[in-house]
């Protein structure tokens with residue numbers, strides 16, 4: 179469960195000495211339930227990425243607190259955040275963010291190597307995940323030899339490989355055609371149902387948010403109070 183309490187965030191912009199403070203999030207509070215898909219929907223510039231960056235600790239809020247899996251994370255230092263991210267989060271991005279010089283297998287293996295896992299264990303885990311995402315036959319392909327949907331499946335596999343309880347997804351289908359989008363969204367639903375992974379997804383697209391159990395709207399940095407609850 180992610181509990182966001184009275185978060186406000188401002189950026190300072192402009193030249194030193196004449197900076198302006200621009201408020202981006204204004205007193206945002208929300209509870210993101212465990213094991214469900216929550217979508218934060220809003221137009222470009224409404225503050226979605228800022229909110230995701232606050233949840234993942236890449237920026238610290240100007241005001242307010244965030245609790246994740248019963249830990250107050252807002253006061254973490256960089257080292258604590260790095261450890262926390264490895265243990266709790268997987269990330270999926272609109273542009274996949276795969277390493278072009280690594281194959282499918284190697285991209286998925288990377289988090290395990292960084293964690294210091296032994297080679298034989300890594301192999302077992304990568305082969306298992308390749309099967310989950312249906313890319314066994316593409317294990318030796320480089321990202322530029324894969325379709326957009328396949329690249330996103332590699333990036334989902336990389337997000338899954340350390341068994342995170344939460345996946346943070348930033349416009350995960352934003353670069354895909356509508357048919358591939360449906361395939362990836364249905365895959366996200368399957369992962370949520372089968373493994374109970376909590377998904378927090380940001381999107382500007384109402385269609386994408388139709389897979390969410392909870393839908394929250396951000397409008398100019400303010401959260402609209404009425405969340406929509408879907409039963410699946």
Ligand SMILES: Nc1ncnc2c1ncn2[C@@H]1O[C@H](COP(=O)(O)OP(=O)(O)OP(=O)(O)O)[C@@H](O)[C@H]1O
Pocket residue numbers: 189190191200202220221222223224225226227228229382
């Ligand atoms: N590092 C920064 N410094 C200054 N202003 C920023 C910074 N990051 C974001 N902003 C401002 O905060 C506002 C919200 O940006 P944010 O990226 O969170 O919106 P978004 O809803 O994710 O938009 P999009 O859908 O276009 O990615 C924008 O007005 C943007 O200019």
